[in-house]
Amino acid sequence: MILVAGLSKREFEKVEAWLHERRGQSTKSKRAQYAGDEDVLVNFRRRANGNETTTADIVYLDLTKHVDALGAAIRGGRFNAKWSDGVAEGCAQKIGDAVNLLVILMAVAHEEDPIDLGDDS
Numbered sequence: 001m002i003l004v005a006g007l008s009k010r011e012f013e014k015v016e017a018w019l020h021e022r023r024g025q026s027t028k029s030k031r032a033q034y035a036g037d038e039d040v041l042v043n044f045r046r047r048a049n050g051n052e053t054t055t056a057d058i059v060y061l062d063l064t065k066h067v068d069a070l071g072a073a074i075r076g077g078r079f080n081a082k083w084s085d086g087v088a089e090g091c092a093q094k095i096g097d098a099v100n101l102l103v104i105l106m107a108v109a110h111e112e113d114p115i116d117l118g119d120d121s
Contacts, residue, residue, distance in 0.1 A: 022083055023096035030100075041108065056108045063101040066094045 007015075034043040041055060044062075048055045073079045073091050082090030089097075110117075 019092065019096055019099070022092070023100050026093070026096055027100050041104070041111075044104070044108070056105060056112075059101055059105045059108055063098055063105065066098040066101065070094050070098070 044055045044058045048058045083092045
């Protein structure tokens with residue numbers, strides 16, 4: 001077993017902020033490529049309609065792709081904290097994309113079963 005030094009709360013929060021910033025940038029970039037501002041889920045809807053399935057199922061399938069890639073990296077000794085290696089996505093980007101897809105999945109759930117968002121709009 002490999003023992004590593006503990007991760008302080010402060011360091012954890014810095015990692016969390018780093019990931020949050022990058023995944024936010026990724027969301028904006030990908031939204032511009034795939035959706036736009038009117039219907040941010042349009043790409044998932046089109047794919048669901050074309051495959052006779054649900055939007056939630058498409059988002060879930062995309063999520064499992066990232067989780068599977070992370071599992072392969074962990075099992076293959078390639079797990080790292082890089083966003084990119086200059087050629088391909090690093091594990092950090094796969095983690096950020098997975099978190100973004102979980103947020104998107106929540107948005108799909110909200111469409112199907114609206115939650116009180118606490119605003120008047």
